[in-house]
Amino acid sequence: xxxxxxxxxxxxxxxxxxxxxxxxxxxxxxxxxxxxxxxxxxxxxxxxxxxxxxxxxxxxxxxxxxxxxxxxxxxxxxxxxxxxxxxxxxxxxxxxxxxxxxxxxxxxxxxxxxxxxxxxxxxxxxxxxxxxxxxxxxxxxxxxxxxxxxxxxxxxxxxxxxxxxxxxxxxxxxxxxxxxxxxxxxxxxxxxxxxxxxxxxxxxxxxxxxxxxxxxxxxxxxxxxxxxxxxxxxxxxxxxxxxxxxxxxxxxxxxxxxxxxxxxxxxxxxxxxxxxxxxxxxxxxxxxxxxxxxxxxxxxxxxxxxxxxxxxxxxxxxxxxxxxxxxxxxxxxxxxxxxxxxxxxxxxxxxxxxxxxxxxxxxxxxxxxxxxxxxxxxxxxxxxxxxxxxxxxxxxxxxxxxxxxxxxxxxxxxxxxxxxxxxxxxxxxxxxxxxxxxxxxxxxxxxxxxxxxxxxxxxxxxxxxxxxxxxxxxxxxxxxxxxxxxxxxxxxxxxxxxxxxxxxxxxxxxxxxxxxxxxxxxxxxxxxxxxxxxxxxxxxxxxxxxxxxxxxxxxx
Amino acid sequence: xxxxxxxxxxxxxxxxxxxxxxxxxxxxxxxxxxxxxxxxxxxxxxxxxxxxxxxxxxxxxxxxxxxxxxxxxxxxxxxxxxxxxxxxxxxxxxxxxxxxxxxxxxxxxxxxxxxxxxxxxxxxxxxxxxxxxxxxxxxxxxxxxxxxxxxxxxxxxxxxxxxxxxxxxxxxxxxxxxxxxxxxxxxxxxxxxxxxxxxxxxxxxxxxxxxxxxxxxxxxxxxxxxxxxxxxxxxxxxxxxxxxxxxxxxxxxxxxxxxxxxxxxxxxxxxxxxxxxxxxxxxxxxxxxxxxxxxxxxxxxxxxxxxxxxxxxxxxxxxxxxxxxxxxxxxxxxxxxxxxxxxxxxxxxxxxxxxxxxxxxxxxxxxxxxxxxxxxxxxxxxxxxxxxxxxxxxx
Numbered sequence: 028x029x030x031x032x033x034x035x036x037x038x039x040x041x042x043x044x045x046x047x048x049x050x051x052x053x054x055x056x057x058x059x060x061x062x063x064x065x066x067x068x069x070x071x072x073x074x075x076x077x078x079x080x081x082x083x084x085x086x087x088x089x090x091x092x093x094x095x096x097x098x099x100x101x102x103x104x105x106x107x108x109x110x111x112x113x114x115x116x117x118x119x120x121x122x123x124x125x126x127x128x129x130x131x132x133x134x135x136x137x138x139x140x141x142x143x144x145x146x147x148x149x150x151x152x153x154x155x156x157x158x159x160x161x162x163x164x165x166x167x168x169x170x171x172x173x174x175x176x177x178x179x180x181x182x183x184x185x186x187x188x189x190x191x192x193x194x195x196x197x198x199x200x201x202x203x204x205x206x207x208x209x210x211x212x213x214x215x216x217x218x219x220x221x222x223x224x225x226x227x228x229x230x231x232x233x234x235x236x237x238x239x240x241x242x243x244x245x246x247x248x249x250x251x252x253x254x255x256x257x258x259x260x261x262x263x264x265x266x267x268x269x270x271x272x273x274x275x276x277x278x279x280x281x282x283x284x285x286x287x288x289x290x291x292x293x294x295x296x297x298x299x300x301x302x303x304x305x306x307x308x309x310x311x312x313x314x315x316x317x318x319x320x321x322x323x324x325x326x327x328x329x330x331x332x333x334x335x336x337x338x339x340x341x342x343x344x345x346x347x348x349x350x351x352x353x354x355x356x357x358x359x360x361x362x363x364x365x366x367x368x369x370x371x372x373x374x375x376x377x378x379x380x381x382x383x384x385x386x387x388x389x390x391x392x393x394x395x396x397x398x399x400x401x402x403x404x405x406x407x408x409x410x411x412x413x414x415x416x417x418x419x420x421x422x423x424x425x426x427x428x429x430x431x432x433x434x435x436x437x438x439x440x441x442x443x444x445x446x447x448x449x450x451x452x453x454x455x456x457x458x459x460x461x462x463x464x465x466x467x468x469x470x471x472x473x474x475x476x477x478x479x480x481x482x483x484x485x486x487x488x489x490x491x492x493x494x495x496x497x498x499x500x501x502x503x504x505x506x507x508x509x510x511x512x513x514x515x516x517x518x519x520x521x522x523x524x525x526x527x528x529x530x531x532x533x534x535x536x537x538x539x540x541x542x543x544x545x546x547x548x549x550x551x552x553x554x555x556x557x558x559x560x561x562x563x564x565x566x567x568x569x570x571x572x573x574x575x576x577x578x579x580x581x582x583x
Numbered sequence: 584x585x586x587x588x589x590x591x592x593x594x595x596x597x598x599x600x601x602x603x604x605x606x607x608x609x610x611x612x613x614x615x616x617x618x619x620x621x622x623x624x625x626x627x628x629x630x631x632x633x634x635x636x637x638x639x640x641x642x643x644x645x646x647x648x649x650x651x652x653x654x655x656x657x658x659x660x661x662x663x664x665x666x667x668x669x670x671x672x673x674x675x676x677x678x679x680x681x682x683x684x685x686x687x688x689x690x691x692x693x694x695x696x697x698x699x700x701x702x703x704x705x706x707x708x709x710x711x712x713x714x715x716x717x718x719x720x721x722x723x724x725x726x727x728x729x730x731x732x733x734x735x736x737x738x739x740x741x742x743x744x745x746x747x748x749x750x751x752x753x754x755x756x757x758x759x760x761x762x763x764x765x766x767x768x769x770x771x772x773x774x775x776x777x778x779x780x781x782x783x784x785x786x787x788x789x790x791x792x793x794x795x796x797x798x799x800x801x802x803x804x805x806x807x808x809x810x811x812x813x814x815x816x817x818x819x820x821x822x823x824x825x826x827x828x829x830x831x832x833x834x835x836x837x838x839x840x841x842x843x844x845x846x847x848x849x850x851x852x853x854x855x856x857x858x859x860x861x862x863x864x865x866x867x868x869x870x871x872x873x874x875x876x877x878x879x880x881x882x883x884x885x886x887x888x889x890x891x892x893x894x895x896x897x898x899x900x901x902x903x904x905x906x907x908x909x910x911x912x913x914x915x916x917x918x919x920x921x922x923x924x925x926x927x928x929x930x931x932x933x934x935x936x937x938x939x940x941x942x943x944x945x946x947x948x949x950x951x952x953x954x955x956x957x958x959x960x961x962x963x964x965x966x967x968x969x970x971x972x973x974x975x976x977x978x
Contacts, residue, residue: 103677104677315638315678
């Protein structure tokens with residue numbers, strides 16, 4: 028998996044690091060404080076610490092303790108009631124070495140102007156997103172992720188907007204903008220329009236999703252490229268990851284963007300002055316605002332930087348998919364009552380007992396599926412140490428393998444639940460179960476689509492057809508294969524391949540598998556560190572629902 | 584000797600005749616001047632200048648209003664007779680890189696926010712309700728004098744409004760609107776309460792001409808910066824301040840007004856020519872059908888200035904009584920004065936015969952029955968497919 032995949036090496040290094048208590052890379056806090064103070068800002072620091080649930084292999088962290096440094100430029104003639112934030116997340120991978128320089132230069136320039144009506148906070152965080160989360164929690168005086176952060180000494184009022192900057196080199200060929208945030212939240216479209224205006228004014232080359240803007244909308248090329256970018260945005264939004272520190276600001280309803288400077292092989296390069304001018308223009312325009320950004324859309328999809336699809340256009344698609352589930356449920360309901368009436372007539376006695384058995388036979392599969400979901404949610408992180416002791420695996424690997432094991436164990440369920448349940452009318456049993464499962468799935472997907480449309484649509488597009496078709500009669504193997512292929516885990520697997528395909532870096536099967544395992548670990552970690560909802564939704568919500576359909580398929 | 588005597592007598596007679604004729608001419612000249620003295624019929628001037636939009640982006644609306652304020656003050660109307668309503672403070676806004684100034688020309692040539700600007704309604708006090716109360720005079724007793732429009736039936740009032748508008752409305756403060764019908768009704772109330780002699784209404788917004796479409800009271804002249812369907816455009820941005828400084832129409836009106844001094848004889852027809860389409864991009868419009876005098880006889884200073892008509896003369900002037908008024912007043916004595924007087928005043932001008940109001944085109948909606956019928960059809964098809972007997976499983 029990574030540098031630390033050999034368990035022996037890993038344990039040695041972990042013991043060494045813990046003993047020395049010395050991180051491998053640290054923010055030069057004292058130097059930053061001195062420099063910001065010399066520029067004329069009010070400088071404060073904040074320390075934070077956190078023990079991750081299991082070691083993070085991609086970023087190579089486990090026990091994290093760091094310091095954030097931030098300087099506040101006070102508005103000369105206004106009360107400090109509102110503020111703007113320019114943040115540079117710094118991490119050990121040092122993809123942000125140049126951004127601190129630009130931040131300090133901008134701070135020095137801004138300090139000489141008298142037209143600021145809002146305070147400006149220049150924030151440098153350690154351990155990139157972890158530090159940003161610690162700072163935001165302390166700033167808003169909440170504790171949603173279990174981070175231990177010291178309270179902030181200096182504050183500047185309600186944050187109106189934030190820009191996160193990531194620059195790895197001092198010459199850039201293009202600026203990439205990221206809008207998707209934690210749990211698929213998006214900033215107000217006006218902020219993106221602001222960025223795009225300054226790109227055009229400054230003649231900068233700006234990209235979205237790492238791709239150039241399609242120029243030719245009349246032929247087929249433009250729309251196809253737009254579709255690619257739209258799909259990329261859907262996949263990124265569905266993953267619910269914060270793609271940059273701006274994603275963490277969105278939870279507090281602070282409009283935020285991440286700008287990444289990309290240095291690729293292109294003839295025309297821009298230096299940091301051009302980037303700085305664009306940032307200065309953006310901040311000056313944000314300074315002109317009297318109210319929060321609210322005039323434009325909050326829910327949209329972007330086929331290009333200058334085009335968007337609003338929620339009114341794309342929501343009916345999810346609505347129609349869920350309508351399929353609703354209609355199927357209605358059909359089953361009527362079939363159930365026909366069968367009930369048909370059974371009653373020859374018997375001549377009311378059949379509440381038959382119906383009662385039907386209901387009782389439903390409770391068991393429901394409870395067992397939900398228990399499996401709960402196990403999937405709780406056991407991997409709880410049992411990682413036990414697993415690491417008994418098997419030669421690292422904690423992170425243990426978590427991922429436990430996840431996969433419980434997931435696969437769920438497939439064996441139907442053969443066991445039948446011993447618990449006795450049915451008198453087998454047909455009605457599975458129909459009732461399927462009815463409940465369909466309604467459960469429709470409710471869940473509806474709720475998910477409202478908050479994170481991309482996730483809801485992706486899951487609906489894969490799960491709805493097979494869920495509607497699942498029945499114990501007919502070709503069981505075919506239906507079983509289809510159902511497994513559209514299970515949430517397989518959807519995740521497939522979307523990883525699709526994502527890399529769209530980015531023109533296709534994966535082989537082995538690479539894809541590695542990436543899948545890493546994605547599982549990241550998903551669990553992000554749930555614990557930032558409160559991302561993908562992991563609990565899939566494990567506690569969709570997986571039990573999918574298991575119900577699996578039960579329906581293997582009904583005897 | 585006799586000849587010279589005759590000659591001198593003839594000469595004196597001739598000079599006497601000449602002097603007499605001169606005197607006559609002079610006398611008629613004085614009477615002409617006296618005629619002109621009472622030409623306009625107003626004795627005092629008021630101005631109500633309203634800027635309706637807030638936010639730093641709308642700097643130009645405040646600059647518009649302040650430049651009209653400046654001209655009006657320069658031409659003689661005192662602050663006690665000006666009601667200035669500014670919806671936002673631009674001079675002392677923390678975003679102003681040149682504090683305590685509001686510029687109307689780029690490169691900071693002209694600061695229209697001088698040392699003696701008196702703002703009567705400021706910031707959030709500029710609302711539709713306050714504006715209508717000022718116009719109609721229905722103001723709570725605690726309102727200070729500077730916030731009242733204390734006009735009478737011999738007042739000429741200039742009303743200037745600027746901001747963001749649309750077809751038939753003007754937006755106040757980003758949260759409410761005043762419609763053209765409300766405005767017309769307010770002016771009618773002013774007319775019935777004898778709160779003005781003549782009124783000049785100038786509006787500089789997008790689709791400004793829609794605001795004066797609905798007026799139906801006499802003695803109103805209206806000017807607008809653009810026709811219905813057109814946008815009024817802003818003039819020049821200043822890179823140091825970062826916003827547009829003025830709107831085009833008011834910019835050219837300001838340039839026009841800078842040439843006017845209290846003794847100018849420029850008349851309204853010249854004001855109508857200000858800012859043609861080549862300069863303004865929008866087409867300014869005006870409306871004079873409700874105005875009883877000919878615009879070419881209306882001086883700019885009748886509305887924009889407060890010209891004291893004082894003429895010192897040693898001549899005696901015989902004022903001719905207007906025979907029409909004599910006859911009608913005689914008739915009045917015959918009838919019941921109490922009852923007739925307000926109607927007579929209000930209906931000096933047969934307005935309904937003059938103006939032809941076009942009804943506004945409404946958007947077409949399908950008739951209500953159609954939508955009901957459509958839903959009934961859908962429900963019928965649904966139940967036909969699934970059968971009526973299944974209804975009891977649904978309810």
